[in-house]
Amino acid sequence: METKKVSKVDLIFEHIDPRELLTKVHGMTGSDIIEEIIESGLKGRGGAGFPTGMKWKFCAEEKEKTKYIVCNADEGEPGTFKDREILDRVAYKVYAGMTIAGRAVGAKKGIIYLRGEYKFLLPQLRMELDGFHKMIDEVGYDFEIDFRLGSGAYICGEESALFESIEGKRGEPRNKPPYPTSSGLFGKPTVVNNVETLVNSVIILKYGSERYKKMGTRFSTGAKVFSVSGDTLIPGIYELELGMSLLEFVKEFGDGDTKAVQVGGAAGFCVPRKLFASTVIGFEGVPTGGSMMLFNSSRSMYHILHNYLEFFTEESCGQCTPCRVGCQQLLKGVESVKKGESKSTYLNELVKLADTMKIASKCGLGQSVGNAFNSIVENFREEIIY
Amino acid sequence: MVSLKINNQPVSITEGSTVLQAAEKLNIHIPTLCNHDDLCVAGNCRVCVVEQKGARVLAAACAQPAMEGMEILTNSLKVRNARKHVVELLLSEHRADCTKCYRNQNCELQTLANEFSFGDHIFLDLVSKHEQFIDNTSSSIVKDDSKCIRCQRCVRTCSELQKISAIAVSGKGAKMKISTFHDRPISHVVCTNCGQCVNRCPTGALTEKNYIDYVWDAIYDPDKHVVVQTAPAVRVGLGEDLGYDPGERVTGKMVTALKQLGFDSVLDTDFTADLTIMEEGTELLSRLKKALVDKDKETALPMYTSCSPGWIKFIEHKYPEMLPNLSTCKSPQQMFGALAKTYFAEKRGINPENIVSVSIMPCTAKKFEANRPEMRDSGYKDVDYVLTTREFAVMIKQAGLDFRTLKPSHYDSLMGVSSGAGAIFGATGGVMEAAIRTAYEIVTGKPVPFDNLNITPVRGTEGVKEALLKIEGCLKEWSFLEGVELKVAIAHGLTNADKVMRSISTGKADYHFVEIMACPGGCIGGGGQPIPTNMEIRQKRIDAIYEEDMSLPVRKSHENPEIIQLYNDYLGKPNSHKAHELLHTHYIERVRN
Numbered sequence: 001m002e003t004k005k006v007s008k009v010d011l012i013f014e015h016i017d018p019r020e021l022l023t024k025v026h027g028m029t030g031s032d033i034i035e036e037i038i039e040s041g042l043k044g045r046g047g048a049g050f051p052t053g054m055k056w057k058f059c060a061e062e063k064e065k066t067k068y069i070v071c072n073a074d075e076g077e078p079g080t081f082k083d084r085e086i087l088d089r090v091a092y093k094v095y096a097g098m099t100i101a102g103r104a105v106g107a108k109k110g111i112i113y114l115r116g117e118y119k120f121l122l123p124q125l126r127m128e129l130d131g132f133h134k135m136i137d138e139v140g141y142d143f144e145i146d147f148r149l150g151s152g153a154y155i156c157g158e159e160s161a162l163f164e165s166i167e168g169k170r171g172e173p174r175n176k177p178p179y180p181t182s183s184g185l186f187g188k189p190t191v192v193n194n195v196e197t198l199v200n201s202v203i204i205l206k207y208g209s210e211r212y213k214k215m216g217t218r219f220s221t222g223a224k225v226f227s228v229s230g231d232t233l234i235p236g237i238y239e240l241e242l243g244m245s246l247l248e249f250v251k252e253f254g255d256g257d258t259k260a261v262q263v264g265g266a267a268g269f270c271v272p273r274k275l276f277a278s279t280v281i282g283f284e285g286v287p288t289g290g291s292m293m294l295f296n297s298s299r300s301m302y303h304i305l306h307n308y309l310e311f312f313t314e315e316s317c318g319q320c321t322p323c324r325v326g327c328q329q330l331l332k333g334v335e336s337v338k339k340g341e342s343k344s345t346y347l348n349e350l351v352k353l354a355d356t357m358k359i360a361s362k363c364g365l366g367q368s369v370g371n372a373f374n375s376i377v378e379n380f381r382e383e384i385i386y
Numbered sequence: 387m388v389s390l391k392i393n394n395q396p397v398s399i400t401e402g403s404t405v406l407q408a409a410e411k412l413n414i415h416i417p418t419l420c421n422h423d424d425l426c427v428a429g430n431c432r433v434c435v436v437e438q439k440g441a442r443v444l445a446a447a448c449a450q451p452a453m454e455g456m457e458i459l460t461n462s463l464k465v466r467n468a469r470k471h472v473v474e475l476l477l478s479e480h481r482a483d484c485t486k487c488y489r490n491q492n493c494e495l496q497t498l499a500n501e502f503s504f505g506d507h508i509f510l511d512l513v514s515k516h517e518q519f520i521d522n523t524s525s526s527i528v529k530d531d532s533k534c535i536r537c538q539r540c541v542r543t544c545s546e547l548q549k550i551s552a553i554a555v556s557g558k559g560a561k562m563k564i565s566t567f568h569d570r571p572i573s574h575v576v577c578t579n580c581g582q583c584v585n586r587c588p589t590g591a592l593t594e595k596n597y598i599d600y601v602w603d604a605i606y607d608p609d610k611h612v613v614v615q616t617a618p619a620v621r622v623g624l625g626e627d628l629g630y631d632p633g634e635r636v637t638g639k640m641v642t643a644l645k646q647l648g649f650d651s652v653l654d655t656d657f658t659a660d661l662t663i664m665e666e667g668t669e670l671l672s673r674l675k676k677a678l679v680d681k682d683k684e685t686a687l688p689m690y691t692s693c694s695p696g697w698i699k700f701i702e703h704k705y706p707e708m709l710p711n712l713s714t715c716k717s718p719q720q721m722f723g724a725l726a727k728t729y730f731a732e733k734r735g736i737n738p739e740n741i742v743s744v745s746i747m748p749c750t751a752k753k754f755e756a757n758r759p760e761m762r763d764s765g766y767k768d769v770d771y772v773l774t775t776r777e778f779a780v781m782i783k784q785a786g787l788d789f790r791t792l793k794p795s796h797y798d799s800l801m802g803v804s805s806g807a808g809a810i811f812g813a814t815g816g817v818m819e820a821a822i823r824t825a826y827e828i829v830t831g832k833p834v835p836f837d838n839l840n841i842t843p844v845r846g847t848e849g850v851k852e853a854l855l856k857i858e859g860c861l862k863e864w865s866f867l868e869g870v871e872l873k874v875a876i877a878h879g880l881t882n883a884d885k886v887m888r889s890i891s892t893g894k895a896d897y898h899f900v901e902i903m904a905c906p907g908g909c910i911g912g913g914g915q916p917i918p919t920n921m922e923i924r925q926k927r928i929d930a931i932y933e934e935d936m937s938l939p940v941r942k943s944h945e946n947p948e949i950i951q952l953y954n955d956y957l958g959k960p961n962s963h964k965a966h967e968l969l970h971t972h973y974i975e976r977v978r979n
Contacts, residue, residue: 153558155558172555175427175446313560314561316558316559318555318557318558320432321431321476321536324479324562325479326475328560329475329509329512332510332512333510336510349508349509353475353509356471359435359442359468360435360443360444360468362429
């Protein structure tokens with residue numbers, strides 16, 4: 001597998017002239033824009049990695065007049081804090097990305113669903129948005145952005161639960177299909193993109209897909225903002241090319257005693273030291289929305305797993321059986337094995353349950369609980385039992 | 387049309403259908419739980435998961451659209467394992483005291499457990515970890531969260547069918563539950579006690595409040611004379627709980643069963659349904675006169691029927707400004723109750739103190755109605771105990787009666803004879819039809835101009851029905867109605883009631899008379915009727931009700947000989963002072979949440 005060394009770039013936070021770019025984009029047709037994004041190979045930066053250009057294309061093909069661009073700024077994945085930084089420093093690039101997406105698919109309305117805990121950013125964001133609206137108006141765009149605030153539920157980062165929340169309902173994921181591009185917010189065709197994805201579309205249109213593709217690997221083009229935390233001497237936000245091996249990553253960020261890295265937050269995978277060299281960070285390996293949590297040998301993997309399970313047990317919306325009850329069973333299950341109330345072989349049943357949750361849950365939340373659970377139980381079984 | 391394969395069998399089905407529907411077409415059974423014919427798709431229990439070849443995850447058959455070229459497996463190893471897990475998970479959060487549960491042997495979770503998870507439980511018991519709270523504050527409905535499996539059928543019922551949302555989802559994750567506004571007791575929220583949620587709950591989490599033992603105690607008390615009344619819809623529903631197909635009329639056997647259970651007088655709510663027509667019809671005519679002749683602006687029109695206690699509570703909560711439009715007539719149950727301890731007691735020479743008045747109703751809201759403080763005009767509690775059709779079936783089973791072999795018999799006299807007009811009260815449009823049969827004849831001296839008295843425009847299961855009846859050839863005293871086009875509307879299910887209320891309050895509709903029943907299909911679809919329910923079952927019950935009507939010698943309320951006798955001997959005439967004292971009531975404004 002193709003892997004790369006750690007390579008820092010500075011594109012997301014680089015200051016650009018949005019008027020210049022949006023003037024250029026205003027001269028492009030919707031399909032030109034979409035072609036450029038498809039060509040770049042950009043995949044969603046929220047974690048799921050759906051090809052962005054295809055998403056825009058599907059939405060553009062819908063005949064419905066009213067369409068929406070929704071920016072998912074409900075950054076709730078444990079260990080992820082990159083969107084906050086992006087919104088704090090270069091919000092105008094998020095607005096620009098939404099405007100470009102709107103132009104590409106034929107939407108006139110954009111909504112940023114901002115994590116409730118990020119409410120403190122709002123006055124500044126609104127002020128910047130006022131200026132931005134004036135600018136795009138002058139350039140000739142018919143596009144308007146508004147904010148909606150979350151109220152602290154992790155599940156509302158799931159795109160269809162996010163729509164429900166904006167619509168004033170309880171944040172519960174919908175059945176899919178229909179997908180957002182055909183029936184999203186208020187039942188209208190909707191593009192919903194992560195904050196960072198939208199900024200990437202700005203980068204692509206500024207520098208061209210050819211240059212963009214030179215970064216990263218064939219399956220994971222471009223760079224990504226990582227939120228590095230845990231047992232590291234240099235926690236923080238780093239923009240790195242995709243496709244490096246986890247070993248390279250740990251050499252750069254680890255404290256010399258890294259025993260595992262949780263890639264992709266609580267919903268992601270726990271990679272043990274023995275697999276660092278063979279693990280690629282990217283869509284061909286272990287994908288991540290940006291969360292990289294490093295753990296050294298002083299950490300109990302049982303406590304880490306327990307913490308994740310407590311998180312999911314609380315943050316499941318509770319709608320579907322596998323997720324609502326499954327999370328509780330995994331949590332109570334590891335507790336009972338730890339206490340010796342259940343046999344250690346009960347872990348095998350729990351792993352099977354986690355497998356069921358992966359395929360039978362209604363949405364991505366329940367489907368990803370098994371990632372963390374199985375990767376920790378399989379690699380650190382003795383720490384869970386004893 | 388789209389073509390797909392399910393378990394390698396090709397099937398074509400109209401676009402927009404689900405995989406579940408496509409499977410049904412092939413007679414392939416896919417188990418479901420949160421799915422219900424009357425409700426929108428939820429796709430949340432995940433019992434119906436199926437494998438789609440090439441897909442990473444399983445799909446919920448109830449929610450997955452059938453698509454061209456799909457290859458679906460309903461019984462692959464992946465599906466079986468997942469389904470078993472799902473059932474096991476549901477069981478782990480459900481207090482499975484099956485042998486003691488009211489829903490034993492009529493529980494959808496139990497059926498699934500029998501199919502998928504016999505033997506040892508895999509997972510830990512979570513019920514004890516949950517707060518075990520049983521809300522029995524309501525006189526109609528008991529909510530036991532420890533048996534709830536969170537399928538949200540009740541939530542969808544309450545919002546979609548009834549537009550009330552007295553119960554909704556609160557909390558998330560492990561704390562997610564079905565709750566009321568601020569977790570208040572059911573008795574203190576906007577709940578109308580209609581019991582439609584009870585009808586659709588797959589387990590014993592929502593049940594009617596059970597009064598069976600109180601009734602047995604009364605029956606076995608030698609000092610008590612136990613009078614029982616049976617609502618029109620019971621005779622076309624009861625059979626379903628005793629092994630009959632939907633739509634079987636079991637009137638005669640039911641009467642025999644009541645006698646064998648030990649009730650002292652077996653009487654009929656249909657009788658007071660006829661009485662309601664006399665009182666309500668007269669009230670309508672007098673309101674029309676006040677409005678049309680006296681030009682009295684205070685007279686509220688349209689007049690709304692008041693037989694359905696779920697509807698009454700709905701309007702008290704949601705449209706209190708329209709309470710003057712409600713007929714002041716008590717429901718047939720309560721008219722019966724007031725007469726049982728006065729007229730009946732007097733005629734039979736029984737001390738009303740020793741009468742225990744029991745009613746058997748297709749309804750859970752009737753339990754609440756009987757407990758309303760206003761309902762004591764006889765000087766006693768007019769109706770002591772209300773049993774649902776289901777509770778009645780339980781009593782029959784407890785008594786060991788072989789229902790099928792019972793010989794049919796007739797109701798006792800005095801308050802046991804009824805007309806076909808009384809019988810059709812049980813179906814949506816029935817009160818309207820019965821009222822028109824009588825009012826038209828009072829006004830014109832002629833029977834309604836419809837074949838066999840069947841006023842078909844007011845029949846059927848359309849949510850809101852409207853009809854126009856031109857009144858011609860009036861008798862002299864009713865000449866002010868000559869040529870008047872009587873505009874009527876009929877709605878069943880409170881969502882439809884709400885539509886009608888909105889169009890009236892916004893001035894879009896100007897009816898004279900509106901019939902509203904809280905439950906879909908009318909009382910035959912009541913919250914106390916046998917479980918399960920769906921459109922097909924309700925239609926069969928409705929058909930049976932109209933058969934009952936046709937089978938009776940008297941078809942018009944005012945021709946019921948016992949009604950004529952009641953007015954001659956006791957009440958005087960309709961809307962008389964005495965009738966008002968015993969048969970009419972008033973309403974109160976209630977909270978909106």
